[in-house]
Structures are given as structure tokens and as C-alpha cells.
Amino acid sequence: MLSKYLTKKNVIAVMVIYISIVFIQALRFKFTDSTETLHIFGTLNDWAFESFGIEGLFLPPGIFNAYVIGTSELIASLVMLAGLFTAKKFLIPIGAAMSFGIISGAIFFHLFTPLGVDVLGDGGLLFTSACGIWVVSAVLMWLTKHEVLGLLVKKST
Incomplete structure (x- = not known):
């Protein structure tokens, strides 16, 4: 019975919805300057200044501030959802690649900066989610x- 629903199309849909829900629900933290967001981006900003002398990189108007990251996550989610609910299926891998890039940055900063894996005593929940x-x-x-390969083949012929 389960195999009837476990199709490639449904698995893709669940994956798109999972990423989109995680990204979109986190916007309330990034766009409202929550305590967690201020801690994360403040820690990263201090690290960038102490390590490289770059001040303001992770705080507004820096290029990696919470608003920029949140907007990037929103765009990636909307691109994937547009691919899921329209005939433009090529948008799904494009949005997935965007998500992969965004979250790779998050994982890097968890592992290689003072931010660490356990943020504000969450037991690694944020890192695990990433x-x-x-x-x-x-x-x-x-x-x-x-x-994407189908698009490339169409363009080259």
C-alpha cells in the first residue's frame, strides 16, 4: 500500500516542502531580530572582525546579514515551490542548488567559527536541521x- 504513494514525484514533493517549511518558518526569527538571530549573526560578526578585521559583514547593511540570508532562503523556497506547482519543473533543481549553497555556508560557520554546533544551548538542533x-x-x-540536463540539451540544439 505504501509503495503506491512512494513515487519519485511524491518524494520530490515532500523534499521541496520540507526545505521550504524549514526555511520559511525561520524567517520570523531572521526578520524580527530575535535573540537567537542577534546572537548568531553578532557572534559571526565578532569572529569576522577579530579574524580578518572585517567589521559589519554579518550585521546590517553587511552582505551576510540575517535579512539577506532570510531573503535568500525565501527565494530558494519560492523557486522550488514554483517548480513543484507549475510546469516549470526545472526550477526545482535550481532552488535545491540555491538551498544547498545557502545551507553549506551555515554548516561552515557552525563548524569553523566560535558559533559552534550547540547554539544557545539548543543541543545542536539548529546545526542538525542545517x-x-x-x-x-x-x-x-x-x-x-x-x-536541468533537459534544458541544456534543448539550448544546445
């Missing part, structure tokens, strides 16, 4: 690669 999105984005790119 890793989940990273894996799902990679699998989603793999499962939908034919969409």
Missing part, C-alpha cells in the same frame, strides 16, 4: 538533474 537540509538539497538536485 545538515538535514543539506542532505535533502543534495538528494533533490540528484533526483531532478534530468530537468
Whole structure:
């Protein structure tokens, strides 16, 4: 019975919805200057200044501030959802690649800066969530690669 619903199309849909829900629900933190967001981006900003002498990189109007990252996550989600709910299926791997890039940055900063894996005593929940999105984005790119390859073949003929 379950195999009837476990189609490639449904698996892709669940993956797109999973990434989109995680990204979109996090916007309320990034766009409202929550305590968690201020801690994360403040820690990264201090690290960038102490390590490289770059001040304001992770705080507004810096290029990696919470508003920029949140907007990027929103765009990636909307691109994937547009691909899911329209005939433009090639948008799914494009949005997945965007998600993969965004979340790769998050994982890097968790692992290689003072931010760390356990943010404000969350037991690694934020980091684990990032890793989940990273894996799902990679699998989603793999499962939908034919969409992008199909575009490339059409363009070259």
C-alpha cells in the first residue's frame, strides 16, 4: 500500500516542502531580530572582525546579514515551490542548488567559527536541521538533474 504513494514525484514533493517549511518558518526569527538571530549573526560578526578585521559583514547593511540570508532562503523556497506547482519543473533543481549553497555556508560557520554546533544551548538542533537540509538539497538536485540536463540539451540544439 505504501509503495503506491512512494513515487519519485511524491518524494520530490515532500523534499521541496520540507526545505521550504524549514526555511520559511525561520524567517520570523531572521526578520524580527530575535535573540537567537542577534546572537548568531553578532557572534559571526565578532569572529569576522577579530579574524580578518572585517567589521559589519554579518550585521546590517553587511552582505551576510540575517535579512539577506532570510531573503535568500525565501527565494530558494519560492523557486522550488514554483517548480513543484507549475510546469516549470526545472526550477526545482535550481532552488535545491540555491538551498544547498545557502545551507553549506551555515554548516561552515557552525563548524569553523566560535558559533559552534550547540547554539544557545539548543543541543545542536539548529546545526542538525542545517545538515538535514543539506542532505535533502543534495538528494533533490540528484533526483531532478534530468530537468536541468533537459534544458541544456534543448539550448544546445
